[in-house]
Amino acid sequence: MKLADLQTPSLVVERSLLEQNLDVMAQALPGRRLRPHVKAFKTTALARLMAERGHTGFTCATIREVEGMAAAGLGEDLLLANEVLDARRLGAVAATGARVTLAVDSDTTVEAAAAGGVREVVIDVNVGLPRCGCDPDDAGRLADLARSKGLEVRGVMGYEGHVMLVEDPADKLRQTQECMEKLLKASADVGGDLVSAGGTGTYRENTWATEIQAGSYCLMDTAYAAAGLPFAQALTVLARVISTSPQGWAVADLGLKSLGMDHGNPTVPGGLVWFCSDEHTTFSPADDGVFAVGDLVRAQPAHVDPTIALHERMHLVEGDEVLETWPVDLRGW
């Protein structure tokens, strides 16, 4: 099948760039040093390529991601790096033989883990991003509470999300260190082997965590691409020009329902994007470009994670050739 045979809009992944990204990361953070975050791509076929490179533990953001990874035979060590108040579905996954570890950051979430039949937890520690995670000084107490409920406490996690896109390298390093000092202090109180943290934006800086939770590196987006990372933008949204105007603009059939918009508009190569509607992107040709009805466009989304969540499948391609089609099988909750 050729690229031009695909329904538009469609997610398209350039195989050589994907494999290059996977290889660069596997060299930088081999094996268990990386716990890839599946929320970035929500596709077990892609997770399998990571497992084949030695990363056999994964990070998840939703119960559905845990269920889907286990069902795909990728349940060797799944960390749900998020709080849940009803852990019964996770307990059911663990009962099938998958290893499921759940983040907890409060008495209530510890109790939910125990009540749901989850056996292993990490204490989620707030390291500066105003989101989940307990106060570092409270981590030891929560670990004791968890153990008193019969839970195995594997260690700590803490996400320095606010540092991911810091531009100045020295500043990024300094801020990462400050966050990880909080996490290591909590780790000393909590015990266990795991110090899980980081992401694509800090995978080089964060040398304190025992494992890095990066996911976006494999496909990338325009926001991360601006951060000077050694990863290529492997994901594009394939669209077609469906209308052109004598006044000079063109319209392609991708829009708010095929693009995560929280980081802004997509980038259309050779075009200047004006705005996106539900199923349309209006743009004008850059420089002396010309767009005609029927032209294929490969737009780069500004934010990969929510873009992928909108699609049922992604196509692995090599130039014009469609090699494989993968279901985006970890969507929903």
Place this chain on the structure above:
Amino acid sequence: MKLADLQTPSLVVERSLLEQNLDVMAQALPGRRLRPHVKAFKTTALARLMAERGHTGFTCATIREVEGMAAAGLGEDLLLANEVLDARRLGAVAATGARVTLAVDSDTTVEAAAAGGVREVVIDVNVGLPRCGCDPDDAGRLADLARSKGLEVRGVMGYEGHVMLVEDPADKLRQTQECMEKLLKASADVGGDLVSAGGTGTYRENTWATEIQAGSYCLMDTAYAAAGLPFAQALTVLARVISTSPQGWAVADLGLKSLGMDHGNPTVPGGLVWFCSDEHTTFSPADDGVFAVGDLVRAQPAHVDPTIALHERMHLVEGDEVLETWPVDLRGW
């Protein structure tokens, strides 16, 4: 089933508000005066409530929406108000007995309609929004071309999307009139019965079109709610507080993957939203409010259409009672 039994995040529709919205619109634009746009809700169960109120023709934005509506027995008169370059799937739907009308705005899209087995078209006319639609002066020529290919030309459509959220009523009316004068001029050249236009934002002002393509009115969102329309916000995203901080913020389990973000952050009743992440919204209590882990939150999305596209189902509720669960069965392309 109770609201508290629902998995979060979930789409929740308050039945009384939905029915009130449907009734207000059915009174204002009875029967065929309204051609509801299914892109706003992507749910055949909800479309059926509209058909029961006499609106038996529908507007669609994607081929999948046309297929799904026909498969649900709602194919009496489906208008795909968008251009496509491969109309074969639409021809296949028409061959099953559904009535399928396709928008065309260029020689190429006319030819695609004929080649795909579609039998009826409307000429899509640009009335000011820089998106699809031919120049009004070219509409007659395109109609002739379409007829020469054996297509039935039912009339014209033109969407005054840039007028939907104009604040000043007199200005909105004046701009709507300017747009519709272009469309009526094209209609005179094209012939046919249909003059299809408008949306929730101009359903009162647009008295020139023979039918209005409104969809958002049934569920509404915070953007349209600010426009002074007589429709209530019937759709919320149900979420749970999963974490709170001693510094005062709270975190609920809805985020970029459960909310359309192109119009900005959601509104959390009783809270001030700080930011959204993939699966989280961080907010602080407004005034003297207190949020505890486990609390249910019913957030109002800023833009309903792309929010719904992220969900597999929506729940019809009456207060705390879950009455029905509807699949969002028109997603994808």
